[in-house]
Amino acid sequence: ADPNSDGSKKNRRDVVTRCIESGINYIDACTREEIQAYAEALRGRRDAMYFGFSWYQEEMRNPKFRTAPALLQTLDKGMRIAKLDYVDLWRPTMHEQSGRHTKGEVDEMMKALEKAKKQGKVRFTGFSSHDRPHIKLLIETYPDVVQVAVTPYTAKSKVRPKDSLFDAAKQYDVGVFGIKPFSSNSLFKGDSTPGNPHAEEDDRLARMAIRYILATDAVTAPIPGMINPHQVDNMAKAVKRRRELDAAEAKELQEAMDKAWAKLPTHYQWLKDWEYV
16 A cells, blocks of 8 residues: 555554554654654654654665764654654664674664764664574673664564573663564464454454563563554453463464464565574
8 A cells, every 4th residue: 555645644543543542652663654654643642652763774774874974864864754853762773684784883873873862863772683692792782772672573482591682681671672473474364354254363363472472571562563443452452461371372372373484485484583582
């Protein structure tokens, strides 16, 4: 759908409205299009939500934007386009394989984050990466800058018994937002349209996946993509339930996740690296 169409704008505003009504208070915008769409959906009620900002096309994945001045230019441009006076969390998106960044490039990113915070443009700073050892290293190396990590965490992920990424997150009080809670929708049988034959079962699986993730105390919040107010209501139901799954629920979710991972698209096979965190 065209993000600039009236229908798309109304949809985003309706979803954000239901989120606010339900007590959901964080939006993670990861592209120029999302930054614009969500800033507009929040117009007039900006203080109701924490706004996570990343314009990944013009951040660390792009070799032209790996210096502090270039990254700050991206932030300024994104804020200007979206008419944002401030950003709650700036969390630039890094490569999936963070070995592709030099130490010098990482230093530049940290400089940009520190400067933006000093200038009062952003309140909190962090980054997004899919590389566990690298995230742990960055938390330990830049404890004053890394306040948040955005990283995959699925309904099949488990905490490593030792040397877990979460050990570092807890030690340095770093917030962790988990992307891809539904393994890029591979968990579901239906197509997410209201009333499709699998809607009820998929809603139940979505609730169980969110409860499973919320039971991990080092995860600040999962980030599910929600395309209509009904899905917001379903997520709110999940939050209100007890966290721990009973034996039957755990078995159902595990079997559904085994099937989900068996049918992961080629470009999402890397999610399997996130079974132990």
